[in-house]
Amino acid sequence: MTTPAAPRAWPVETLARVPYWVYQDEANYRAELRRIFEGPVWNYVCLESDVARAGDYRTTFVGEMPVIIVRGEDGALHAFENRCAHRGALIALDDAGTAKRFQCVYHAWTYDLEGNLVGVAFEKGSHGQGGMPASFCKAEHGPRKLRTASLCGLVFASLSPDTPPLEAYLGEEVRRRVARVLRKPVRVLGRFVQRLPNNWKLYVENVKDTYHASLLHTFFTTFRVTRLTQGGGVVVSPDGGHHASATLDRRDDSEGAAYREQGLRADQDGFGLADPSLLDTVDEFGDGIKLQILTVFPNFVLQQIGNCLAVRQVLPKGAGAMELAWTYFGFADDTPAMHRRRLKQANLVGPAGYVSMEDGCVGGFVQRGAAAAADELSVVNMGGEGAESQETRATEASVRGFWKAYRRHMGY
């Protein structure tokens, strides 16, 4: 597969500046689909529990490529393009299901659970007429196959033979922080999709942006769930692409002072909840980490906000739009009290989340604000110019890490 040349020249060397055309340019967007999503990366596609038994499948996307993830008769996971080898129709039309084989509705070509073409309707024609030429070999035709890898119940897929093994791709630190949360079988509690009016990268940057969390999301700060002055830090993988930020549960009376000093909107003491059961969090992981946000390049987020657990899948939908697929989960062995706690804390996240609703609109504010500024540069300078792990969240190190990985993949 040939990868198209990068459509533009990157204007600066430093990771601390980003041109706005990168969120707008259609040719750049198409190059991203080929070079990143269909390139040497691991794309999150589903949970292992979504495809628990032989024949269970889910449909999703790798970039804009429709794909099917299915559990084979052998128990192995298979992934292939959801595109019929005949004329290109979707093979599976549902979000999920259970199948013995897949049959395209258009002309009934059939595929086994590994995506091999096994049946062509009227292959030998009818009454000696028509049919496929004798030279047609089914084994030579089929949708493109993807490699799959799973870790702690998460399933990833890659189109490239060059993608390193998943654990090496993540690096030890990030892998450990995935395992910290996903340490036992999960139980899905709900799935929602949020359509965002912005380029996919604005959302990924937002998730990695530890600087904004307590400034934009004033619910947190108002109820003292987190402040930048609380303990914590950010781990950035060596290649820059993945990150995990943590906030430690440590409260002291001085924490509001730094906000008052700066005259920040995020400081509003004395605002209490009428029903504080929402914030009744228990330290279920036993390590005092109250919040952990983790990303895997390019499309995955794992979130622990108190006892509210979710995975988020970033789905690009053109240069100026994306979808964010939320899956809220708990664990299969949750007590009724923990289950109820998770339902309540789900108010914190998702399209109506007390601490995430702003992330739904702020990317659109950038997309609209920078509409005429293709060649201007945004400033990503908090905490310097590097992309190394830092023991503070008042930094944009993990955002710069994203650009480090992005530019390497794109050839910028």
Next chain:
Amino acid sequence: MAARDLPAADLLPLVSALNADYARAIDDDRLEAWPGFFAEPCVYKITSADNHRRGFEAGVVYADSQGMLSDRVAALRRANVYERQAYRHLVGLPAILGEVDGAVRAETPFLVVRIMRDGTMDLFATGRYLDLLVDHGGALRFRERIVVCDSSRFDTLLAIPL
């Protein structure tokens, strides 16, 4: 006479009037009045048909007390950031579906148009209210209102309740 003892034909105008008042309170930006449409304790949840059908219990909004409802309003007024917007609810005729645990069961279809500050009007949500209604302080109130949106996809964000 308790609401549950009334024949369906007599309940229909009562439930319709409650729905009309509820929609006006939201659309007129009188959100502080919104928790008062519920009994205490209560359940209010916004979910989707797909989650509802599959038995996935988490909602995009979930409250089990009037306190949680008023916290939602307080957060919208004081903490959350979103672009100025308003809803126009069109609420259909309720179907009165009998009695459950001393409450009247009703189901009502709705459609909500969202009007943004720049004038953009979008069909934001359609769905049905699955309600359990009780007498509460002499008036009909929601003991439970499950908002089942037809689609699981929400545009940008959901701030104002449905």
